[in-house]
Each structure stands twice: as structure tokens, then as C-alpha cells.
Amino acid sequence: MTKPFIGRTEFIALTAMLFATIAFSVDAMLPALPEIGQALSPEDINRAQLVITSFVLGMGVGTFIVGPLTDAFGRRSVALVSIGLFIFGSVIGGLAQSLEMLLLARFIQGAGAAGPRVVCVAIVRDLYEGRQMASIMSFVMMVFTLVPAMAPTLGAAIISVSGWRMIFVSFMVFALVSAIWFAMRMAETHPKEARRPISSRNLWSAVKEVFAAPMTRLSIIAQTMCMGALFATISSTQQIIDTTYGQGEHFHLWFGLVALMVAPVNLINARLVLRLGMRRMVTFAVLLQVVMSLISILILLAGGLGHPLGFAHYIIWKITIFAMVGLTLGNLTALAMEPLGHIAGLAGSVIGAVSTVLSVLIAVPVGLAYNGTALPLAIGVFLCALIALVTVRRMAKLERVVVRPGDV
Secondary structure (H helix, E strand, C coil): CCCCCCCHHHHHHHHHHHHHHHHHHHHCCHHHHHHHHHHHCCCCHHHHHHHHHHHHHHHHHHHHHHHHHHHHHCHHHHHHHHHHHHHHHHHHHHHCCCHHHHHHHHHHHHHHHHHHHHHHHHHHHHHCCHHHHHHHHHHHHHHHHHHHHHHHHHHHHHHHHHCHHHHHHHHHHHHHHHHHHHHHHCCCCCCHHHCCCCCHHHHHHHHHHHHHCHHHHHHHHHHHHHHHHHHHHHHHHHHHHHHHCCCHHHHHHHHHHHHHHHHHHHHHHHHHHHHHCHHHHHHHHHHHHHHHHHHHHHHHHCCCCCCCHHHHHHHHHHHHHHHHHHHHHHHHHHHHHHHHHHHHHHHHHHHHHHHHHHHHHHHHHHHHCCCCCCHHHHHHHHHHHHHHHHHHHHHHHHHHHCCCHHHC
């Protein structure tokens, strides 16, 4: 198998930067939501949240398309073309004069960002498997976490100087740097002899194979719930920090603080997953979130804690939500992909597309239900975590029949 030209450290950094296209595209937009709402949807400010979820929806749809392309044409070319599509969407977004056009641009951006996302997972699966793959993905996610810490501050700085449209220029610059680095330093990891021609028969056969694996099916359900909780939280966070707690002026700093607090979680997972296994790490994370979200619901139903304790509670709870994501998504992806290495590109696309699109269907109503308090979000996250916990417990039963139980 062809190996990357670069060493392990640079490989993780490059993979994380490509993955970070998603986080940067989402988190840098958060400080702009109030201005976008006022400029393009003054009659319903809540609709500005759709700028986030339309990107995620495009990413989910694009993910399904990119997978077969990577299996048929290799990882490098598909990644570079996808980045080009992302840049095209950024141009449209910067010029959009209506919310509908902006949402279309964000959808295109999301579809383009799907390429680096799928390619990253497929390349890691080309080179690693089992707990080693989970460990690599944890390191990638650790570096990836630094982007949310910086992106809102960068977005706020750009807005203060040039307005929200200039954020799309920063997207283009980020994507160009990623593309140049990837093109110069990463070798093709999917050789021609292993490629699968695109055909309806091959696609349908691969889709059936993905959903025929019980562990993969359950991993998709659990991943959908965790991503639904994440995107609902991200969609609501600007309004909660600003409107509910009156901290809008410092939103980017609080968001960055949360991201920095969560960064070590991925390093912890990378170390512990080799000893404890992926499924156990996921179980701990979702169980903790069930408890934390239930506590949050009870506090909010009782009228909250007042200021500043109420805001401190919200920040701590939000940290646990992001920590849950750090302890689950990489592990669940590795669990889902483990039996599907021979169709890694398509498998990654199906898994990513289904979980992402379904997570949007969860996040949109939860986000739009914002009523001036964090209660709708708390209920939504609690239900997602509870369903994920039940699903992971079902996965535990499958371990008894796994050929290589040490891998889960």
C-alpha cells in the first residue's frame, strides 16, 4: 500500500486541517448570525440559525456523493475538486443579497466540505484499522478542536473591521492553503487496482453491505444522536449566550474557552481507547451526558439559578456536550468502518451522509424552538443522549459474537 510522504505528526496535522474546514465554516459564522438576521431576515431573527444547518445539510448530501467517487477515482483528486466546490460556494455566499441565496451558498459550501471529510476518514482507514484508527482519529479531533477555539474570535474580528461578508473571503484563503498543502505532501493511498468503478450495481451492493453489518447500523444511530445534540447546541449557542445571559459582546471568548477546555478530551480518548476499547468510551460519554442534561432540565424547570450561576452552569453543561462529541464520534466512526475497509470510501460516505442528514432533522426543530431559555435545548440533548445510550448498550451485546472482541 502506498504510504503518505509525510510522517505521523504532519499526517495528523494535515488531516486535522482538512477536517477543520467543517469547524471553521460553522464556528466562524456564529458571531455573524445577529447581523445576518437583521440584514436578511429581520422579520424572523431565529431563521438566521439556518445558515448553520443548511451547511450541515449540504455536507450530509455531499458526503453520500463523494464516497463512491473516492473509491472510483482515488482520494487526492476528489479532495481537491471538492475544495474547489467549497470555494465556489464561498464566492456565492459573499455576494448573496437574500437569506435564500445565502442558504443555497452554504449548502454548496457544505457539499464541498464533505470531500475533505470523507477523504480524511478513508485515508485514515486505508492506513490504519481498529483501535489504531480510533487513536489516530482522536489525535486528529484534538487538533481539530483548536479551530472552534479560534474561529469565533477570528469571525468577530473580521466582522468588526469589514462586515460579515468578508468571512467568506477567509473561508477561501483557508481552503486554498489546505489544498496546496494536501496536493504537495499527501500521496494517493487508494491504488488503482483497489478501485471500484461507479455503477448502480456496485453502489447498491455496497450500501446493502454497510447496513447488513449490525455494529455499523447501531453505530450510525448512536452517531446521529450525538451529532444531533452537537448541531442543536451550536445552532442555539449564540442566542443563548447573547439573549438569555446577556453575554453577546463576549460570545467569541466564551465559545473559545469551551473549545479549549474540551481539547484535552480527545487526547485522553486517544490514550484510553487503546486499553478500554471504543464502545466503553462511548458508553461513558453518553451516560455522563444523560445525567448532565437531566440535571440541566430540572434546574431550568425550577426557574434556573439566576446570574451569574445560571450562566456558569450553562457553560459547564456545554463543555460536557462538546466532550461527549470528542469521546464518541471518532470511536463510533471506527466501530462502523471496522468491517468495511475494502469499501472505505463508500462506507464512510454512507455512514457520514445518513448520520449527518438525520442529525440536521433533529437540530433544526430543537434550534428553532428557542424560547429565550436553554430548556428546549436541554430536552433535545437529553433525548439524543438517552437514545444513544440505549443503542450503545445494544452494541455491547454484539461484542459476544465479534470475531476479534479486542477491537471494540
